[in-house]
Amino acid sequence: SSPLPLGSNAAPFVLKDVAIIGGGASGAYAAVRLKEDFKKSVILIEKESRLGGHVSTYDDPVSGKSYDFGVQNWNDYGPAAAFFARMNVSVGAPARTPLVSNYVDFTTGLAVNYSAPASADRTAALAAFLAAILPYEDMLLPGYWNFPRPDAIPADLLLPFGEFVAKYHLQAAVNQVFEVTGMGVGDMINTPALYVIQAFGGPMIRNFLGQAGALAPTSRRNIEIYEAVAKRLGGDVLYSSTVTQAVRTSAGVTLLVKDAKGKTKLVVAKKLLIAIEPTAENMEPFELDKTEKEVFGKFKYSKVHAGVVSHPSLPVNVSLVNTPASASPANYLELPKPNFIVRFDYLGSNLWRVLMVGDDKFDQAAAQQLVRDNFQDMVAAGTLPPSLNSDAVEIKAWANHGAMHMRVSVEELKAGFVQKQYALQGRRSTWFTGGAWSVQFQSVLWAFDDILLPKMLATK
Numbered sequence: 001s002s003p004l005p006l007g008s009n010a011a012p013f014v015l016k017d018v019a020i021i022g023g024g025a026s027g028a029y030a031a032v033r034l035k036e037d038f039k040k041s042v043i044l045i046e047k048e049s050r051l052g053g054h055v056s057t058y059d060d061p062v063s064g065k066s067y068d069f070g071v072q073n074w075n076d077y078g079p080a081a082a083f084f085a086r087m088n089v090s091v092g093a094p095a096r097t098p099l100v101s102n103y104v105d106f107t108t109g110l111a112v113n114y115s116a117p118a119s120a121d122r123t124a125a126l127a128a129f130l131a132a133i134l135p136y137e138d139m140l141l142p143g144y145w146n147f148p149r150p151d152a153i154p155a156d157l158l159l160p161f162g163e164f165v166a167k168y169h170l171q172a173a174v175n176q177v178f179e180v181t182g183m184g185v186g187d188m189i190n191t192p193a194l195y196v197i198q199a200f201g202g203p204m205i206r207n208f209l210g211q212a213g214a215l216a217p218t219s220r221r222n223i224e225i226y227e228a229v230a231k232r233l234g235g236d237v238l239y240s241s242t243v244t245q246a247v248r249t250s251a252g253v254t255l256l257v258k259d260a261k262g263k264t265k266l267v268v269a270k271k272l273l274i275a276i277e278p279t280a281e282n283m284e285p286f287e288l289d290k291t292e293k294e295v296f297g298k299f300k301y302s303k304v305h306a307g308v309v310s311h312p313s314l315p316v317n318v319s320l321v322n323t324p325a326s327a328s329p330a331n332y333l334e335l336p337k338p339n340f341i342v343r344f345d346y347l348g349s350n351l352w353r354v355l356m357v358g359d360d361k362f363d364q365a366a367a368q369q370l371v372r373d374n375f376q377d378m379v380a381a382g383t384l385p386p387s388l389n390s391d392a393v394e395i396k397a398w399a400n401h402g403a404m405h406m407r408v409s410v411e412e413l414k415a416g417f418v419q420k421q422y423a424l425q426g427r428r429s430t431w432f433t434g435g436a437w438s439v440q441f442q443s444v445l446w447a448f449d450d451i452l453l454p455k456m457l458a459t460k
């Protein structure tokens with residue numbers, strides 16, 4: 001009853017209960033649960049040569065130390081602690097090196113005379129933020145399963161975040177919300193509050209308020225969790241592989257999968273679980289129908305990059321925080337506008353982490369150029385000392401995180417976007433997980449999978 005195999009008769013044939021696309025947070029976790037808990041045969045198709053998606057651990061050959069420049073830690077939310085235990089990865093509170101913040105306008109390279117909010121004011125604002133969003137938490141986490149009808153969406157969620165901040169007097173928390181994760185949405189102040197709440201949210205605030213913990217492997221190598229998953233999945237992963245063509249019907253799916261060497265395989269599966277961002281480019285091989293195209297075509301998104309860089313002029317034990325001159329002395333709603341570098345953070349061993357966010361055209365070349373330009377501007381402005389024997393910033397490691405923080409306009413939300421998006425679940429034997437269906441936090445996505453998988457398996 002499977003759809004007809006595609007193309008090449010020579011391609012080896014793989015028959016599975018579920019084919020999963022993308023071995024990041026949501027796909028790798030789903031693969032383990034489907035295989036071990038639900039006793040399904042799975043095949044995980046991952047385009048890189050490793051699992052783990054946004055986790056980037058840099059093993060420094062000089063110092064022998066490891067530095068995480070992607071995912072920093074896991075909110076102790078939902079199944080997170082249990083999953084680490086299950087994978088035999090020992091976890092503790094994440095190591096945090098205290099850094100001194102130096103505020104610099106990266107558009108000019110000049111230092112900014114900025115007074116960060118007092119810590120007591122920030123804590124009070126975070127507590128007020130949590131109280132303000134508490135009534136909405138069940139509508140939003142761990143996904144939009146209980147999202148209200150278009151005419152019942154709380155007005156707070158549709159306010160531009162800047163107005164939400166003003167309404168609840170959250171000014172003293174804004175720079176922290178932005179610097180930690182809120183910057184992912186780009187122009188945070190003008191983004192609907194819904195998406196900033198999703199980018200920061202209850203689990204994160206509880207962590208900062210000391211009401212909930214955060215976890216990280218005690219090895220100080222965050223990739224350890226996905227190395228453990230890879231071991232458990234063994235030959236059920238096709239690495240360095242992507243789908244080049246797909247036939248999807250209500251009876252099942254057939255996928256033509258190609259690896260880096262150009263070798264192809266046909267995968268026939270009863271169900272398909274797509275665990276990658278649904279950009280037009282990513283979805284192209286899946287031959288979306290009109291309904292799917294209409295929904296996914298509405299998404300706007302950011303592009304995110306992170307790197308490990310080095311230069312003798314960069315300051316040790318310091319975080320250079322991008323702060324517009326207009327934020328001086330204490331205008332907390334003045335934030336960098338995309339495309340921007342958020343910070344240069346000292347890691348240790350003469351290494352710094354850079355994190356940057358841009359629009360949908362912000363590619364790796366543009367991001368790396370921005371690093372070099374922002375750095376040169378700081379030297380030219382006298383904010384950083386010149387160095388006699390080293391001009392350009394050296395890029396030691398790079399992660400192109402691609403499209404993230406999928407979001408739509410208030411008008412689309414009021415036109416029932418969330419309901420239309422969720423109605424795609426299960427059509428043509430295809431199910432979806434990942435950030436675009438929930439939030440950009442690994443432990444929340446694991447909790448999202450815990451809800452999704454039984455629904456997926458309950459269908460014929």
Ligand SMILES: Cc1cc2nc3c(=O)[nH]c(=O)nc-3n(C[C@H](O)[C@H](O)[C@H](O)COP(=O)(O)OP(=O)(O)OC[C@H]3O[C@@H](n4cnc5c(N)ncnc54)[C@H](O)[C@@H]3O)c2cc1C
Pocket residue numbers: 021022023024025026027045046047048051052053054055069070071072073074075241242243275276277282304305306355401433434435436439440441442443445
């Ligand atoms: C710099 C950075 C720091 C972060 N820090 C944290 C943090 O501290 N804590 C936290 O909880 N979250 C953090 N996040 C967010 C978190 O990593 C994401 O929300 C989460 O990884 C999203 O999971 P996902 O399954 O949707 O996608 P991903 O984890 O990105 O997984 C997608 C996977 O699919 C693969 N893939 C992509 N396209 C294809 C294709 N066409 N075919 C096959 N495979 C494909 C990718 O290689 C990847 O492995 C961070 C994100 C970034 C970028």
